[in-house]
Amino acid sequence: MEATLSTVFARSEYFAVWDTETNDIRFESNPFKKLDEHVGDKVLGFLSDYKVSRVIAGSFGTLVQNRAQELNIQMIVFDQGDNKLTDILDLLRHSSNLSGTPKRKN
């Protein structure tokens, strides 16, 4: 939970998948992080198995952005320096309570 947010989405070491209905957090190693090409496409395919509706990272590549748009996945660029997972989750939980319509998030 003290890990920092990846600066490049597709090259993340791990993904923390937060289920807002159960409040469970599942950590998944990124099996495609060392591929040379089409990493973003494969990562989004991998995450879509979890019905992810939002993804957060320091930046998103061009091809990832186009694929996320096709899959109706919201991209959030969060780049505030010391982005600890625990702090981001606190913000997201607060926001989820405000919206009243919790969704799955990464």
Added chain:
Amino acid sequence: MSRPKQKRKIITPPKFMGYKPFGFYGEESEPVILVLEELESIRLMDYENLTQSEAAGIMEVSRPTLTRIYDSARQKLAAAFTEARTIRIEGGSVFFDKDWYHCLYCNSTFSNPIKENQPDICPVCGGNKMDHLNNSLNHQAQ
């Protein structure tokens, strides 16, 4: 009369508005203005390592046009670095293919996958003050 310039597609809104030289104490000269499509050409070709054809396809311009945009960007950056000039990122002839918002509370930038529904709160912090980057950057680009 010259043909009106066709707008170039931008994928990613810039995270900043420019750069200032560090450690230079001389008189400040006129800033270099890097337009949004020039920044995008540098990002696609030098950061994402796309080919000129791929970058041209993404920006929806011909390859020769992309080459002109990229060469202009490189010349401006070289001038700024060599002459210790400030770089300002503004203007250009661009459009965005996605809806982007910037939260004024937590500084996150987020896309809106369903363009018909305008977001009323930030998905990260729940703040309700945000800029619609498409409007502000398109306005700035005109």
